[in-house]
Amino acid sequence: MKEIRIIPLRTIPDVRPGDDLALLIFDACRREGVDLEDGDVVVVSSKVVSKSEGRIVDLDSVNPGADALELSRKVGIDPRLVQLILEEGDVLKIKRELIITYRRGIVCGNAGIDMSNVDGSGRRVVLLPEDPDRSAREIRRRLMELSGRKVAVIVVDTCGRPFRRGAVNFAIGIAGIRPFRTYVGRRDRYGYVMQRTNICIVDEIAAAAELAMGQGDEGIPVVIVRGVDYEECEDCTIMDVVMPREDWLFK
Numbered sequence: 001m002k003e004i005r006i007i008p009l010r011t012i013p014d015v016r017p018g019d020d021l022a023l024l025i026f027d028a029c030r031r032e033g034v035d036l037e038d039g040d041v042v043v044v045s046s047k048v049v050s051k052s053e054g055r056i057v058d059l060d061s062v063n064p065g066a067d068a069l070e071l072s073r074k075v076g077i078d079p080r081l082v083q084l085i086l087e088e089g090d091v092l093k094i095k096r097e098l099i100i101t102y103r104r105g106i107v108c109g110n111a112g113i114d115m116s117n118v119d120g121s122g123r124r125v126v127l128l129p130e131d132p133d134r135s136a137r138e139i140r141r142r143l144m145e146l147s148g149r150k151v152a153v154i155v156v157d158t159c160g161r162p163f164r165r166g167a168v169n170f171a172i173g174i175a176g177i178r179p180f181r182t183y184v185g186r187r188d189r190y191g192y193v194m195q196r197t198n199i200c201i202v203d204e205i206a207a208a209a210e211l212a213m214g215q216g217d218e219g220i221p222v223v224i225v226r227g228v229d230y231e232e233c234e235d236c237t238i239m240d241v242v243m244p245r246e247d248w249l250f251k
Contacts, residue, residue, distance in 0.1 A: 001119045002227045003227050004208075004225065004226070004228055004230065005224075005225070006208060006209060006211065006212045006223055006224075006225055006228040007034055007212075007223060007226060008212040008213070008222075008223045009025065009028040009029065009220065009221075009222045009223065009224070010028075010032065010219065010220060010222045011028045011031050011032060011168040011216065012024050012025065012028045012048070012219075012220075012221055012222055015048040015051040015052050015221070016051065016052075017053070017054035017056065018050075018052070018054065019051075019052045019085055020023060021044070021048060021049065021052040021139055021199060022139045022142030022245075023142070023146065024141045025042065025044070025139070025143065025222050026143060026146040026147060026158070026248065027029040027037065027057050028222070029147075029224075032070060033042065034224060035170065035182060036143065036147040036149040036151055036224070037226065038149050038150045038151070039151070039152075039226070039228075039230075040149065040151045040152075040224050040225070041147070041153070041154060041177065041205055041224070041225040041226075041228055041230070042139070042140075042143060042151050042152070042153045042154070042222065042223075042224055042225075043105060043153075043154050043156055043205060043213075043223050043224075043225055043240075044114070044136075044153065044154070044155050044156070044207060044210035044221065045155075045156060045157075045213060045221040045222065045223065046129055046132065046157040046172060046173075047094075047113045047114065047126055047157050047221060048062060048221040049129045049132070049139075049173075050126045050127060050129050050157055050224070051126060053129060053130070053135065055126060055127040055128070055129060055130065056124055056125070056126055056127075057084060057124065057125055057126075058123055059078065059080045059081065059123050059124070059125060060079075060080075060123060062080040062083050062084060063078035063083070064078075064080050064082060064083040065083060067086060068080075068082040068083035069082075069084055069107055071086070071094065071099070073089075074094060075094050075095070075096060075097060075098065075099060076096055076097050076108070076217050077097060077099065081110070081113065081125065082099070083111055083170055084111070084125065084127065085099050085101060085113060086113040087099065087108050088103060088104055088111035088112070088127060088128070089101030089103035089106075089108075089111040089145045090102045090103065090164050092107065099111070102134070103128070104238070104239070104242075105239060105241065105242030105243075106128070106157070106159065106170070106172055107159065108159040108160070109159075109160060109227065110127040111127075111128070112127070112157055112159070113126070113127055114126050117162075123137065128157060128172070129155065129172075129173065131173075132155045132172045132173025133174065133175065133238055133239070134173075134175045135155055135173055136153040136154065136173040136174055136175035137175040137176070138155075139153045140152065140153040140175040140176050146167055149236070150232070151176065152174070152175065152176035152177035152213065152232070153173075153174070153176060154171045154173070154174050154175075154177070154202055154205055154206055154209075154240070155171070155172055155173035155174070155208070156164070156169045156170060156171055156172060156206040156209065157169070157170060157172050158170070158210065158215065162208045164251065165176070168207050168210070169206040169207050169209060169210035170204050170207075171200075171202035171205070171206045171238060171241070172238060173237075173238050174202050174236060174238050176232060176233065176234065176236065177201075177230050177231070177232065177233060177236065177242050178230065178231040178232070178233040178236050178240070179201065179202040179203060179236055180195055180198050180199060180200055180201065180240075181198075181199045181229075181230070181231075181243075182197070182198045182199075183197040183198070183199070186232075194203045195250055196214075197241065198202045200241055201228070201229060201230055202238075202241065203241075205225050205228060205250050208225065209223045211223055224250075
């Protein structure tokens with residue numbers, strides 16, 4: 001098995017709406033002496049993707065409707081934030097100070113809307129990218145244009161998991177990588193032919209990348225994961241990972 005390296009990019013500046021995120025990544029690689037290689041996986045925080053795409057909302061500009069006002073009283077969340085949550089995802093479950101939503105296969109609290117690492121004002125929030133697959137494709141296209149290397153891109157966000165404490169990085173958008181490594185039909189070390197094992201390597205890469213990215217003041221929104229054995233795929237999307245509702249075990 002090859003060695004897998006996680007290489008953090010430490011000099012990416014604060015990202016602003018309209019920035020060429022791929023160029024910022026490429027310039028950081030050059031400053032830090034990191035030459036992109038064929039097969040690298042570039043893991044990008046959804047926060048900086050959203051910032052570059054202008055997915056930032058000032059809560060003072062939001063006018064909550066009747067549904068948001070009613071739900072706000074039940075959960076104790078700012079009605080302006082509730083209004084954005086209702087616009088961003090389908091509500092699955094509510095509890096005090098938390099609304100669990102579903103959007104494009106992502107189950108998360110408060111529709112993934114985040115106040116951390118925005119601008120420190122407490123008034124502006126960042127929404128998830130509108131189409132993370134499209135974002136990943138554009139970053140990949142531009143990085144390959146700039147570097148001449150064939151890379152994959154994964155856009156990630158942190159979410160909780162059912163019946164477990166703590167959050168984990170998940171892939172929410174992909175480009176250039178088949179999301180699974182299947183072992184179906186292969187033999188284990190004792191000769192047993194495996195029937196079901198299908199590993200979601202894009203989520204595994206996302207979780208590994210978070211060890212370097214962090215969630216606080218680390219200032220590392222992008223890491224390069226090198227040495228992963230994956231299959232290239234030009235038309236795979238994160239929706240390949242999403243389980244149809246009729247197959248849900250828990251509803």
